Amino acid sequence: MSELEEFIYDLDWNNSMSIAAITIISYEYILQFEKEVTFVWAREWSVMKYLYLAVRYFGILVAIISALWGGLFYMPEAPYVGIVSYATFLFIQWGTSLYSCLTKVILIWRLYALYNQSKALLYVLLGFFIPIVALYIAMDVFLWSRPSAVSMQEIIISPKIKYCVPSYHIGPMAAVYTSIPAICYDILLVVLAIAVLVNHIKERKELEMKPNAYVVLIVRYHVIYFVLNLTIQIFTAILWADLPTVVMNFILLFYDTAPYIIVPRFIMNIWETHANDNCVHVSTTFEDCVCWTSPPQLEQHEMDRGV
Template structure:
């Protein structure tokens, strides 16, 4: 790599780092007031705990990604440890995001224990696969390492992918298939809900529409994220890699907390009498016809 290419790579890294930190800090400050209102000033539930995990784990990972590389110099040995930590953190974040989707479907289906067991049972092999692939792809120096680049004016560390993209592609297929299953199941719930409401001559429940829409948004987001994570293993130009890293280091950490907060915010501003009820127990999510007058 020539000196000009090194300088261009460092410039791309620093620009992306600044954008990442700016977006994440803005998002944190933007949602902080609502977070205090809906989380810290209320009794905690499973959903609020899941929110705090995706909120602060995502915030930590995004800031770490923004500082790692060239914006702040970190020695090669420490950079490798941080890089592995970030990759494992991404996997943990993905698992908690999937649990949120599972819990929403559980709430929509009248807290069906059978459904919960099926969804969790199908998800556990995905978790095991994720752990195995993280060990195979990111916890071995012959597969993933950090390279220190030194120029006359600066030095920084960058990731070095020592394998082809095929293992990452194979690992992403079960994840994408599981997300397809979740979004199709959510769509089936919506279709059944619309059919019941049409027969009863009632308008669709706001929360059912919102939750299904968010499942679709998350599916598109996660699909894009999986594709870009796989692309990073290929030898692509620096600008393309930097933009892919910008998306992966910001979008998942912004959308997941925001979607949770938006449901709470809509719920609090609605006329439902069960605002203080925990997520899974609120009849607003399941919306049987007899509750329409009080919950819609």
């Protein structure tokens, strides 16, 4: 196909995936809105509520702008095309990194709760997290924020059909290398979550009791978070490769929707499960998310065994 036909083909796929992404994000928000009113806006303010609102609404903003950027999002004033396109591109890249950091904060807070509000563990996790944040900042500056690293190219198909694409001037290895510490940190978080679950199951097995459903639920979400973050890191690296247009656009569709749907939905699921459960007592450790103690029949069983 000719160069013009190739540009039209790329633009058509870009716009189709953009519409798909906007539809998915909008449908997810509408689907969860009633639950949000019930389980978020009607509850007292807490750390997890702030984190939920951050990942929900900042995530929607980043997802929608990511979907619009390129073909659907275009400023026709020629003198400002490059500036607006570049500023939008930077917002998407920096916003994605900030969102990733927010998801890690949620995991850290959950682990802090699972380990009985251990200050030592919290300080250790934050001590390792701060260099990860610094690494994200350095990566965004080095890969995206320097004119020598990336620039905007205005593709003009016809006087009425134009779109912007980024032109990269450095290779993918910097992105691959900087993703390794973030992946290692994600591994640390998921290992700590699995460790507390294994210990919990062992203790419950000795008492001939089933594991606490909320511990299992939170650890399960930690594992899914890890798989999601690992997938995003892999996709970030392979997006530098010369992939076919169809493959590239489907990867971008996942990249621009999955994190912004899965992360707030997990928080909501825990709150909804807690609201629909018959709790005996809500501990201060889990006051904003789960019922820590057993249902009445299991609590009576524990009392009978002298626990």
